[in-house]
């Protein structure tokens with residue numbers, strides 16, 4: 001069934017407005033939802049990500065991961081990418097580390113992906129598919145006894161969020177359906193649950209909160225896994241380390257911002273990742289914080305400027321400068337994207 005019809009009939013038959021995170025879950029991950037069967041990434045599709053901008057992004061991450069493995073693990077391990085998209089980041093990492101054959105020889109590679117069209121694309125695009133036994137899964141196998149290096153780019157931004165505002169009471173945004181105008185709209189509802197109020201009141205001083213309990217739970221499971229079995233968990237995503245003044249939920253279609261509640265299932269819905277929550281979860285689970293910085297700071301610290309100069313000797317310098325600028329400048333992705341690396345090694 002068409003996703004809009006499904007949500008509409010759910011709201012009408014239950015005679016209740018729908019929680020925002022439930023709506024987002026249907027729109028992105030339900031049958032016929034956006035991530036169910038669309039190919040969203042690339043210049044001909046809805047949005048472009050850092051690995052699609054330049055090979056330099058994956059090369060720096062590849063070198064970092066190799067350095068960690070070689071200096072602190074140096075034995076059989078799980079190499080896990082969450083949400084590999086078109087497989088570009090994975091290929092760039094593998095190209096970089098292929099100079100060090102032990103790394104790939106000792107790696108048990110797992111790509112965690114839910115989108116069937118993207119899995120097919122990854123199987124076509126990934127260069128080492130014939131020489132290495134790569135496994136695909138829709139979730140992490142937390143029973144593995146090996147240490148793991150887990151990494152992701154723009155993975156956590158698509159987790160559903162709930163939005164709260166403090167006026168006289170805490171109010172939560174719900175999705176309602178207006179039959180006359182035949183459209184979805186947001187409505188405020190007073191939060192009554194004592195458990196939820198207790199949690200919201202922990203965020204002292206905040207008047208506006210955008211929380212993803214689902215994302216936090218996912219992140220925490222990985223932190224516990226790393227704590228128990230050892231390894232490193234590397235996340236890059238757009239997000240914030242300081243509290244926000246406005247809600248960040250957004251929809252992107254064809255490289256343009258568009259309305260979250262319209263053409264449901266045909267556009268990417270995402271929100272800026274609340275890195276304050278992620279950092280707190282990692283600290284609560286007693287992981288070491290290796291890096292907690294902007295994408296710009298991470299890439300510069302680990303050598304992207306030197307890599308660009310090196311590539312410039314044999315390639316079009318102007319093109320490389322444009323790519324570098326997109327990745328690290330403050331007006332593009334440099335500051336908006338954050339990097340959090342936590343470990344137990």
Ligand SMILES: C[S@@+](CC[C@H](N)C(=O)[O-])C[C@H]1O[C@@H](n2cnc3c(N)ncnc32)[C@H](O)[C@@H]1O
Pocket residue numbers: 035041049050051052082083084085086089112113114115118138152153154155158
């Ligand atoms: C915004 S794309 C980023 C793709 C890629 N990392 C890149 O940087 O180009 C998000 C990716 O995560 C996948 N994804 C989203 N939620 C997921 C989940 N819960 N489990 C596994 N994969 C998921 C999507 O299908 C897609 O491949």
